[in-house]
Amino acid sequence: MERKAWMGRIKPGMQAEYKRRHDQLWPEMRAMLKEAGIRNYTIWSDGNLLFGYYECEKGVEHADRVQAQSPVCARWNAYMEDVLELVMDPSTGAQPALECMFFLE
Numbered sequence: 001m002e003r004k005a006w007m008g009r010i011k012p013g014m015q016a017e018y019k020r021r022h023d024q025l026w027p028e029m030r031a032m033l034k035e036a037g038i039r040n041y042t043i044w045s046d047g048n049l050l051f052g053y054y055e056c057e058k059g060v061e062h063a064d065r066v067q068a069q070s071p072v073c074a075r076w077n078a079y080m081e082d083v084l085e086l087v088m089d090p091s092t093g094a095q096p097a098l099e100c101m102f103f104l105e
Contacts, residue, residue, distance in 0.1 A: 002060045003103075006095035008050040014083040015048065021080065028072045036066035050084075052095070060097065068093030 010018045037058030044051045056063040067073045089096045
């Protein structure tokens with residue numbers, strides 16, 4: 001199974017709102033992530049800094065493609081623009097992947 005990690009930043013003063021929105025994740029967004037083969041998705045924060053990690057049952061390329069083509073994902077990204085600073089890779093439409101430096105299973 002492929003894994004992906006990404007980083008982002010919560011805009012100043014928006015931590016509570018970021019958390020609230022994820023606590024109320026839209027059912028259609030949850031369904032799209034499952035369709036993309038995304039499992040064990042976790043987002044951690046250190047102040048405003050975010051670190052996201054998920055496993056891709058169908059591969060990272062498939063997960064990126066499904067998200068990039070999803071109208072639900074586009075709506076979610078627009079919804080999050082006021083609370084989140086996130087750089088997107090124009091070639092995939094997804095967050096740039098971090099380079100894995102160590103893995104212990």
